[in-house]
């Protein structure tokens with residue numbers, strides 16, 4: 001039985017569209033990944049950090065996840081340092097052709113992945129042509145199978161040498177990033193139609209430079225501000241490089257977006273929500289106004305702001321990482337983004353950690369209703385990519401979270417399509433037929 005948010009009284013939705021609107025013709029359905037999280041055998045600053053910190057991360061996991069209802073189930077694995085080492089990941093680097101067949105079997109026609117900068121440029125200024133050829137074959141394979149590639153140029157990981165120079169915290173380092181973007185665009189750009197320059201600059205800045213969870217584990221407000229602004233500049237310059245190669249390539253970013261609701265009318269709640277929206281949600285997108293062809297939305301969280309200015313999210317339903325789930329709220333978010341930016345929207349990530357596949361179908365159903373509602377209100381939504389295709393390495397939580405439509409047994413690397421994914425594949429087919437009948 002599908003779970004429902006039990007605190008429905010919180011769910012004061014202002015704007016709702018008709019939920020029977022068909023998806024537009026050509027709407028892209030797909031899934032998302034990132035290189036470090038699935039490929040295996042990478043050598044970036046993340047790999048170095050994992051090895052140096054794996055023995056400490058069990059304490060962090062206990063601190064962050066220890067109160068969850070599923071902690072009993074997690075605690076054995078959470079205590080072992082190997083859980084926090086990506087290692088062979090799910091060997092997608094070698095098994096990508098089989099993984100693409102799964103995408104096809106699920107009736108999907110879009111796939112988001114990232115190019116691993118540390119593979120392309122393992123030493124400053126030295127290009128690894130084998131790695132470049134790998135991605136060329138990878139992208140061409142996708143296209144030959146009728147799957148539209150969404151190429152992400154940077155998804156959190158840095159070459160070690162770049163991290164040693166200070167990473168994105170130094171303005172003068174941006175030129176290293178643009179040198180990489182220029183090279184990879186010159187080599188592979190002819191095969192691109194969608195590019196995401198940077199992924200979730202907001203999450204990266206907050207977790208790496210304010211909250212000390214990710215490398216370089218800083219708590220430095222000024223450095224955080226510099227990183228965030230430098231990522232804006234990095235995006236703008238990358239946009240110009242890719243567009244100079246081919247104006248037809250659609251370029252944007254993927255930004256982490258939440259739905260925010262006031263639980264109290266007290267000024268502290270309003271102020272906290274304003275600060276969150278201004279700095280975490282909108283600043284980056286606002287800075288992109290002239291340099292984005294679409295908005296890439298990553299949506300996981302709905303936040304309630306209480307009188308003390310803190311999140312007071314209902315405890316249930318929650319995913320395996322304890323994140324409160326209100327997937328239907330995506331409708332409000334899409335309407336807001338549409339009204340603010342007036343650009344085509346692609347959902348570039350959306351999903352949940354759900355190892356027992358208990359909530360995933362419900363999440364997808366609710367999300368589809370929300371997307372239809374937004375379409376009914378005139379939102380120019382053009383695609384949906386679920387996070388994630390495969391169970392993968394969830395950063396500082398390592399192998400503790402399973403976001404995949406497809407389960408991976410890491411001992412054998414065997415892929416098993418989860419029941420919710422099978423359902424989703426059928427639903428995609430049905431929705432496409434519905435659009436055809438409606439002549440959309």
Ligand code: BGC
Nearest residue numbers: 034199200203256349387394
């Ligand atoms: C990131 C992914 C991550 C996912 C789930 C997004 O913040 O882009 O890399 O795995 O959320 O936490």
